[in-house]
């Protein structure tokens with residue numbers, strides 16, 4: 001993956017894997033606001049493991065591509081992406097997180113632009129993702145990235161007191 005134009009040269013973007021579990025755990029702890037919002041509890045080892053391995057039905061880890069942004073040794077943003085999901089030539093962004101201290105500085109946009117260029121290199125035709133209804137700020141971010149409403153998604157039912165509606169957003173490349 002290449003850093004886009006205007007990228008902060010003090011940051012590095014690269015694939016992440018199980019060797020980065022500690023960094024992910026620390027990032028997730030700093031992003032407790034997000035996990036409280038979407039699952040009503042902070043993240044633990046299970047969420048780190050899910051991020052690195054959890055795949056949609058009928059998919060394997062071969063279709064899962066995780067990337068991180070590092071400031072020195074510290075992981076400051078992370079994204080998980082599925083190839084050809086739910087359809088061929090569509091990439092699905094599973095999770096996309098920026099640490100709270102760096103939000104509002106353009107890092108989310110810069111990281112997404114790096115991913116976007118990489119998806120183009122993979123000959124993707126579309127990017128999709130699901131956003132939870134209570135995550136209004138997350139939705140605004142994706143709309144700022146050019147995403148549009150595609151359809152209602154499957155409500156989240158696991159680990160929450162009542163079903164949380166979701167929405168699938170799409171961006172055609």
Ligand SMILES: CC(C)(COP(=O)(O)OP(=O)(O)OC[C@H]1O[C@@H](n2cnc3c(N)ncnc32)[C@H](O)[C@@H]1OP(=O)(O)O)[C@@H](O)C(=O)NCCC(=O)NCCS
Pocket residue numbers: 034095096097098099102103104105106107108109110130131135136137138139140141142144145
């Ligand atoms: C959503 C998130 C990734 C945004 O990252 P960020 O680094 O703060 O975003 P940026 O500073 O690059 O902002 C990019 C654009 O999105 C908009 N935006 C970002 N967060 C927003 C918010 N909470 N409300 C409204 N607009 C927002 C900005 O106004 C900006 O627009 P502009 O470039 O046209 O001026 C970050 O807040 C985050 O990690 N949140 C928790 C996890 C999450 O919700 N992920 C996405 C849902 S799946």
